[in-house]
Amino acid sequence: MSTATLRTVLKTYPHTQALKRGALTDRDVTLDFVDVSPVHKAFAPMVRETAYDLCELAIVTALQAIAYGAPIVLLPAVVASRFQRGCIVGWTDRGILDPASLAGKRVAVRAYTQTTGMWVRAHLAEDAGLDLRQVEWITQDPAHVAEFQDPPYVSHAPKDQSLAEMLQRGEVDAAIFGNDLPTEPGFAPLIPDADARDHAWWRKHGFMPINHMVAASRAACDAHPEAMRAAYRLLKEAAAPLAAHDGQPVPYRFGFTALRDPVAYTIEACLRQDLLPRALTVDEVFAPAMELLGHDGA
Incomplete structure (x- = not known):
């Protein structure tokens, strides 16, 4: 089987540098990085046209897209968080x-x-x-x-x-x-x-407020599931050397278990601000990614 190429948008962070300079690779996937600056200019094309196979995406935009039925898969991968x-x-x-x-x-x-x-x-x-x-x-x-x-x-x-x-x-x-x-x-x-x-x-809450996660095109997930799984593994591997020390907060987080409470909190905050047309559950938000990643996304 030939390696699948995924058209990818990720901002350069300390925990994505290894991916973007090609220091980390996987035989099942090639990440074809598209430079979009500022990165929020990629969000509308992603949720309106699925212009990319893999794309950094603001969590509010991702939750809205899911609520309105956009064909995206939200991966359990936070790449940007910060105090606000x-x-x-x-x-x-x-x-x-x-x-x-x-x-x-x-x-x-x-x-x-x-x-x-x-x-x-x-x-x-x-x-x-x-x-x-x-x-x-x-x-x-x-x-x-x-x-x-x-x-x-x-x-x-x-x-x-x-x-x-x-x-x-x-x-x-x-x-x-x-x-x-x-x-x-x-x-x-x-x-x-x-x-x-x-x-x-x-x-008190155990996480930094989430800004950006990573979303995938549903079509790309259906066409190249192994490549998507490999891309998720690479995202985690790139961040691993920068894991938290001395209990300090970090801007990235991975896994369904680690993200269940933060995403639930974010959904409630969005509902209180009239940002969502209907209530969402964490299970609904992550169901497509759980089917794709299985235990790898735990």
């Missing part, structure tokens, strides 16, 4: 708002479905008791999943200005950023003890 409370910022010239006082205010975020935004909102509700539906969420991008429509408390702004500019001019009262978190003078976090709160949350 430091991602909501204000502008010091107007004073930094207390998170509990955001009801009735305007908060900008790239997209309502952005995973960082989902986690920040979940933390605001948990920490400050904020009614998220009482905030006007100002967005620029639509959902990656075409069928999803933003809830009525979400408004849209033109894309000819950045979130940082909107915040500086006072058009919004706070803004949530992803990897583009501004560091210039004048921007300051709304949650000054974000790092301490994040670590306390991690100690």
